[in-house]
Amino acid sequence: MKPQLQHISARDNPKLQRLRKLAQEASAYRKLGSVWLEGDHLARAALQRGCTPSMAVITEGACHDPSLLALAEQAPLVLVVNESLFQGLSGLESPARMGFEMALPSDASLQPGMDTVVLDRLQDAGNVGTILRSAAAMGFRQIAALKGTAALWSQKVLRAGMGAHFGLRLVEGLQPADLDRLQLPLIATSSHAEAELHRVQLPSPCAWVMGHEGQGVQPELMQRCTLTVGIPQPGGEESLNVGSAASICLYESARQRLLA
CATH class of the missing domain: 3.30.1330.30 (Ribosomal protein L30/S12)
Structure with a gap:
């Protein structure tokens, strides 16, 4: 017509x-x-x-x-x-x-058992969009955004996501306890973790937790994580941008999945 x-x-x-x-x-x-x-x-x-x-x-x-x-x-x-x-x-x-x-997509509920990226109060729209792009590229089809995270469908996040939104299940406004519905092991990164990302057998499916740019993962959520890993930084930087860290972690999950 x-x-x-x-x-x-x-x-x-x-x-x-x-x-x-x-x-x-x-x-x-x-x-x-x-x-x-x-x-x-x-x-x-x-x-x-x-x-x-x-x-x-x-x-x-x-x-x-x-x-x-x-x-x-x-x-x-x-x-x-x-x-x-x-x-x-x-x-x-x-x-x-x-x-x-x-x-706006109407189904805003968490899907149990689906590879997920959890966003814990991320403030920067560019970081959020970058993570959405990496998630879509590496086969993580669900984004669980905790309350306080930048609006996922805002113009800045849409532009940074470059179309990734349309291949993802996006759920916003969550509390840490809501993540129990995922029925998945939660994984966080920490500069204090003894286990190094590339030396650990990562669970699959899983949910990667990416924390606030300045404060990191909130304590209540960190307590729910079954695994904490560190990303080796031989160049000596104190920490990575959360968007960069997410891309590295999601790639390692995808790499191990392909080799399994």
């Missing part, structure tokens, strides 16, 4: 007002139940994972680009706006020329 095209010229159009909130307020998606995917990269990534957009927005100029127009027309409703109106939706220095609105 041919999508409906609507030319919008008023800044106070209700649809644009909603998208503006989604673009500019990190946690607006929780209230509005949808997310704003700016740019053709995120839009294509969503479609490739079988996600269905509820609406597309495209600039008048981009309508002359056959590939962008065809992408926008994957949505049942396409809003056509001038460049100035689209810029008002954008969180980028160089705004994209199209985007999707997509309903």
Whole structure:
């Protein structure tokens, strides 16, 4: 069916007002139940994972680009706006020329037995997005974010994730006790751990716990971990960025799994 095209010229159009909130307020998606995917990269990534957009927005100029127009027309409703109106939706220095609105995935419960990454109050959106990308790449399909972690569907995390969101099960707002539902061994890293990552037989499936950038894993959660490992750092640095540490740990899990 041919999508409906609507030319919008008023800044106070209700649809644009909603998208503006989604673009500019990190946690607006929780209230509005949808997310704003700016740019053709995120839009294509969503479609490739079988996600269905509820609406597309495209600039008048981009309508002359056959590939962008065809992408926008994957949505049942396409809003056509001038460049100035689209810029008002954008969180980028160089705004994209199209985007999707997509309903927030409805299933937000933990799946027992699924390889998981636990985010314990991570604050930096770039770190969170990096970890989501590494998790998706290494076959960890579930993210369990404890309360206090950066909003997983915020624009900054979406951009850092580069499309990883659509291949993951994302669960937010959890307490440490909620992780019991995973029915998995929890693994944490520590600079004080005697066991070195590459010398330990890692359980599979498992849940890797990544802690706050400054405080690390909170004590209540650390007590729930059945294994604590250290990452050797022959260069002598005191600690690794949590995004880097997560990538190393998830790779080692994936490597051991392939060799098993």
